[in-house]
């Protein structure tokens with residue numbers, strides 16, 4: 001699904017962090033957000049996701065089409081991974097089929113009985129990313145999705161993303177590492193988000209080698 005952003009301003013607390021952000025991410029494509037610490041990448045993602053109201057501009061479609069993977073992963077610490085997945089499948093009305101897709105995508109069977117509080121950082125991230133699959137939503141917003149993932153799981157993530165894009169999904173990712181994504185790059189800078197076309201031929205080539 002296409003994501004269209006026009007003249008967006010983004011606030012964090014009382015501060016306007018970004019202004020005049022415009023871009024389109026066509027179905028099947030990803031946009032990578034780059035920029036130094038504090039540039040506003042997380043703020044932009046939060047605004048796209050509808051978590052921070054935008055004082056100016058528009059985002060189409062609305063938040064119901066989007067799934068947002070944050071640093072926090074969204075797991076309830078006292079529940080097992082299986083219980084977290086069931087909770088999400090109810091919240092997103094995707095049922096057992098949604099859970100099965102998420103488990104298969106990130107090889108979660110060994111983690112299902114484990115309490116989220118007892119998972120390693122990488123295992124938590126795996127479960128948090130599986131949530132994106134479970135939602136069935138077409139537009140994925142992701143904040144440093146590969147942090148804490150080992151090399152094999154980074155490759156798995158790349159495969160999952162590739163499948164999502166091949167199904168007509170789209171994505172906006174803030175990441176400091178080069179995933180080898182076939183993606184445009186948006187350099188995020190306060191009040192002046194400028195676009196750099198950077199299509200590359202082989203998505204994820206470097207991530208999965």
Ligand SMILES: Nc1ncnc2c1ncn2[C@@H]1O[C@H](COP(=O)(O)OP(=O)(O)OP(=O)(O)O)[C@@H](O)[C@H]1O
Pocket residue numbers: 012013014015017035036037038039040041042043044
């Ligand atoms: N709750 C808040 N209230 C006011 N300003 C904030 C708040 N949270 C963050 N900021 C500021 O907003 C700006 C943008 O922060 P943001 O987290 O979006 O940057 P980022 O590009 O994601 O950075 P990083 O690469 O470090 O994750 C920063 O200057 C930050 O200090």
